[in-house]
Structures are given as C-alpha cells and as structure tokens.
Amino acid sequence: MPLDNNSNRRSGKPEHISKFDHGGRIPPRDNDLEEAVLGALMLEKDAYTVVCDILKPESFYDPANQKIYAAIQSLGAAQQSIDMLTVTEKLRLMGELEGAGGPMRISELTSRVASGAHVEFHARIVAQKYLARELIKFASQIESQAFDESYDVDDLLQEAEGKLFEISQRNVKKDVTQIDPVINAAIEQIQTAANRASGLSGLESGYHELDKLTSGWQRSDLIIIAARPAMGKTAFVLSMAKNMAVNYNIPVAIFSLEMSNLQLVNRLIQNTCEIEGEKIKSGQLTQMEWDQLMSRVKNLYSAPLFIDDTASLSIFELRTKARRLVREHNVQFIIIDYLQLMNASGMKFGSREQEVSMISRSLKQLAKELNIPIVALSQLNRSVESRGADSKDGKRPQLSDLRESGAIEQDADIVCFIHRPEYYLRSGTDAAGNDIRGLAEFIVAKHRSGRVDDVKMRFKSRYARFENWDGEAEVTSGSKVSRLNGEDDSTVGGDFNPVASFEGGSADILGSTSDDLPPF
Secondary structure, eight states: OOTTTTTTTTOOOOOOHHHBTTBBBSSSOOHHHHHHHHHHHHHHHTTHHHHTTTGGGGGOOSSSHHHHHHHHHHHTTTOOSSHHHHHHHHHHHHHHHTTTTTTHHHHHHHHHHHSSSSSSHHHHHHHHHHHHHHHHHHHHHHHHHHHHHTTTTHHHHHHHHHHHHHHHHHTTOOOOOOOHHEEEEEHHHHHHHHHHSOOSSSSSOHHHHHHHTTTTTTTTTTEEEETTSOOOOHHHHHHHHHHHIIIOOEEEEEEEEESOOHHHHHHHHHHHOOOOHHHHTOOOHHHHHHHHHHHHHHHHHHGGGEEETTTOHHHHHHHHHHHHHHHHHHHOOOEEEGGGOBBTTTTTOSSHHHHHHHHHHHHHHHHHHHHEEEEEEEEOOOOHHHHHHHSSTTOOGGGGGGGSSSSSHHSEEEEEEEOOOHHHHHBBBBOOOOOTEEEEEEEEEEEEOOOOEEEEEEGGGGGGGEEETOOOOETTTTEETTTTTSSOGGOSSSSSOHHHHHHHHHGEEEEEOGOOOOOO
C-alpha cells in the first residue's frame, strides 16, 4: 500500500492507513500541515485560543499527532503554558510520550515553523480534511449496511440522516458581524412596524391582547405552548392557524404527530362552522347545519395551510420538510403538535431527557436558520395535578412543570401555558364569585424580549375554538367580519347538496398522503 513520505519515517509508529483505506485510495490528510499547526501551538503563546474551537484530537490523521494535540488541549483547558517542555512533560505524565515520537520529535516540530501567523488558516484545512474523512467513513458504513438485506431501509435512512446531521453540525460556524448593518436592519424593522395599521413587528395571531404583548410572533423565535391534557393545546393552535391563514393570508404549516390529517380537518371544520364534533363524526346534521357547513367551509378552501401527519417524526425529517415548505410555498409559520412525540432517530443518547434537549435545541436552530417563528406544543408533568386548588399557585402551571427537560425552558424565546380554572374547580364561579365559564388564561411565563403577563381568552369547548375575550370582531381585507367565521352569518342558507358540494379537487385532501404536504 502506498505511503506518503512522513507516514513511515518513525519506527514504532502504529500502522493506521488501512483503517481508513477506501477502494485502494488514501483518505484526505496533510501531515505537513498537521505538524505545522502543532509546532505553531508550542511556539506562539496565544495560538491555542485561536484553534481550540476548530480542532480536536481526532481532527489529526496521524495517531502520534492526536496524542500531542490531546496534551496541548489538556494544558490549554487548565490555562497552563504551552511550549515544547510543558507538552513533553504532559505526554510523559499521560504515558504517551513514546507513542507521540519521543522528546526528539517534539523538538523537531517547533523547529519547522518560523511563527504561528498562519495557524488558523492551517488549522481550518486540517479540520476540513477530517470532515472529508468522516464523510468517507460514513458513506462506506451506509453502503455496507445498504447491501445487507437484514437492515430495515427506513431505519437505515433515519440513522444516515442523523449521522449526517451530526457531521454537518461540527462545521457550522458563523462569522461575527459589525454592528452597523444590524442597526440598519433594526431601524428598518421598526419603520415597517410603524407603517402597519396593527403596529406589530411580527406575525399576527388574531388574538389582540396576545399580539399586543408579543408585538406579534417574531421571526427566528421558538415558542413553547404547554399545558396538561384536555386544556386545549391543539384547539388553540388550530384556531390560531385558521386566523393566520384565512384572515391574514399567512402561509402556515402544521406537523401533527398525534392526529391524522383527516382528524385535523374535522377539527378545523368544527372550529370554523360552529358544528359540534360529535355531529361531524356521525354525519347526523340537520338541513340548517348542512347549509351552515357548506357555506362556511368555503373559507378553508385555497387557504395557505399545509399539513403533515407523519407519526414519530424525527427532527431530521422535520428540517428537510420545513426547508422545502419555506422554499416552495413561502411558509412563514410552523406549528409542531407536539414536541415530546418527536425523536432524534439515528443518534444515541444516555436518556430521554438528553434526546428531548437535543430536539429542543435543534428546533431553535431551525427557527434561526429559516428565520421564521416555530411553535411547539409541549406536555406538562403531573406536578400540576398534585398541587391543591387552594394552594398559593393552585393548579396554575409553572416553568418547573415542563416535562422531561429543563432545556425546553432554556432554548425557548417564549414559554406560554394554557390554564382553564373551570376545568379544575368544576364550577362556573371561582372562590370570589367571579364568572369563569369559558375562561382560558394564556399565561406568558417567559418572554426573552418583552414582558410576561396573562391574557384572557374565551374557550368554546363545543367547537374546540379559542376567541378573543372581549368578543371584538376580527378584521380582514379592511372590513369587519364575524369573529367566528370570517363572513356575515346572513349568508348561511339556501339549498345545498352536501355530496355534490364536495365533488372536485376540494375533497382530495381527505385521501392525500402526508408526504404530499397538501394545502387545505
């Protein structure tokens, strides 16, 4: 097997080329550059601080060089001096001095470079060659497994996507930005908000008090909406998605891991048409209800609303589909229902908490990458139920109630809770005698760029719909419309054939696959 000039000049050095050999070709590496980097690190006082975020021991191809850099890394972490003598002594203490080539080789490394002026440039080349080797190794493993028919192809795809994501994250770097262009962008954003009738800088949700508190959902934000089961998390995001897509023509994507696309459509019809869910499921509608259904459901046709009901969606699938939706359909808002049902297939974790932490962090990265708000629903743990209704906080959720990972709270820009006192009190009034029928408290518990507060909303359980508490009508296309349906109720009526009304492309969504990501 051919060797380069440096690979066999030292006796006793382990043979390593065959480990990475691929089809008789030698993987990318440059021993001269590796030695130049090591020499510069021992020659220049501050060189390590320049490359510590770029290199790690395995970035070096030569095992002897890996040992030397590991010693340098250990000294740097302890904030100790890095030079020929300290590195030699550290290798001796680690029992790796001979494996690194002995004291003579350490001395030779420092004599081969005049200065560390180009250490960062050289280090980036070493890092790039390491990434190339990792890709070759990864591709070889996938190729071998793909030939083995005992592997499930779907599992192999998930594992491949996870590993590729892991490799790509090692090379994600962003240069610093001088403040001037950022100031200009901030002023432009303020001017844009000032020119809007709503005065909001972000996307309108259709809930006026919430929009005032947040100034609209802001781009690149990760918003967590959490609640205990039966509080109405899905009902809220569906109500909001309908407001945004129908009333404001904002393209919205919903990734539902819990419900099928047909179930979601039925919930939207229930929400929009003011027909109880049980009647929609059974089809036992009166003539008036059929008329109401066929009249009001027209608002959902051609709405920029997209749905994916892939069960057990992985964070890697989400990234791929979200990028495509933004690119092809200009989606500006993504909803995930719900976070704990996602997975990071193909990656190994010590616990479920670590996996949820990685998913949460990846969602925030995706929001920044796509520059759109992402809303993820989340479950709360059972500590809410264990608190007495007459305790200081009662059944009101807190940040500490977020389930499975404290990283959710850390990564999110906004954390909100949905709380319905009526559900726990089993009464239409509270202890002070206030009417709480239909009251839903939308609690903004964390707001990275603004204040926290509670927003009152009205929840109509029969229609699975959240409304503004004040009953104020929404505005669309410059005119007042019914806050419930986006049209004047007087239009309901007339003779409709329910079967004929569903003929054509409008019914295709019921039989479509999630991979097609069909618009409503």
